[in-house]
Amino acid sequence: MTLKLFTLLLQAAVSTLGISLISIAIGFVIAIVLSAAILSHKPAYVFSARLFISFFRGVPLLVQLLLIYTLLPVIGINVPSIVAAIVGLSLCTAAYQAENLRGGFESVPPGLIEAAEVTGLNPQQTFFRIRVPIALRLTFPALINEAIMILKSSSLVSVVGIIEITKMAQDLASSTYLPIPIFASAALIYLVINSFVVLIGRFAERSLGGASA
């Protein structure tokens, strides 16, 4: 196991990290929209959001990625594999994050929303200033969990042609005949990344709410 091999793995880790973080962020925005749709109590919105969530939670991510990758060109959209990977991961994590957030939104005590109402905040202001931050605080540990899940599941994007940590490790292992040190290094890199996510999460959780309720 040379430094050169390790450097290659680290370069692949940049793909893993980049694709995962971008997907988690995009997924979060979509999740806010989905949970707002469910909370709107408008049947058409609720139904569409529910359909979205059931699909992306019910179909394996691997199948979703293959579908996106093969389906888009058929309907005339040619996307680079990195876009297909990010779209797939984003939609999948959006479904899980939306479920988390919905639970968080439902646990916001109604009195806090009434307090916003009587101080004159309109529904949008109440949503962004009161409901989202409180729901986020309540669901933050679940969000960190989801981020870690996505970082690990991102190994699946190799099926659309992305070289990330796992794929790079497989390629290197078969070309160098050094599978054990290479896979061990890959494991170590995942572990370090995820430990960082947990640390950043702890830090953010503390600054998010000032003091815990």
Next chain:
Amino acid sequence: MSLPAIVIKNLVKRFGDTTVLQDINLEIPEGKVSCLIGPSGSGKSTLLRCLAFLEESTSGMITINGEALGFFENANGKRERLPSAQIRAVRAQTGMVFQQFNLWPHMTALGNVSEALKTVHKLPRAEAEARAMAQLRKVGLENRANHYPSQLSGGQQQRVAIARALALEPKIMLFDEPTSALDPELTGEVLNVMRDLASEGMTMVVVTHEIGFAATVGQQISFLDHGRLMFSGPPSEIFAKPRHPRLDQFLDTYLDRGASMLV
């Protein structure tokens, strides 16, 4: 004689089949403290929530400083809903304090008090915070401005909640059992803030089980029972003997809670 601050006319509130408020007629005088008392489940909170427009009445009218709240009677005598901008404008005349304080846990005391000044009234942050600070000073909590609700005692939280309502300069303050969630030794500090407010001439509607407070600070006492307004008047009349048997029975249960002075 000034106009009443609030006029309640033939107010009815039903939840499904149960009628919670039955034909309430009441005028809340301006610049005075009006207390709503009555047994649990008699409809006090519901009435107050109708005044804050947190509940929509089933029929009847509420007028705040001469302006219809939520609904108006059209030419045919039918009730119609007002446009939401108008509802907001009328609601802005009242401030509300809840039994459970309902402070936003992710904001400091200062954040709670300045929030609506920033987001609703669009004041620059510095000005909003200066005004919020002045309100916190008024309730004696300027040195707790940067504390989160979880770092404050119940009494302090309720005083922040009062400051939050006052920061918006309401003409009328509505209180729903503001001390019921507090340990007995903390009720005093909240009641004192309310007494100060009363002496400044704030119009206040206070749902309370603190009969002592009602008798000493209240200038109008209204007794609700089973969704009906049994009677309303100055404390000297209401608490004078002989009393209505329902009120006597009600007061009996509060003898150990500060009402003993009335016996």
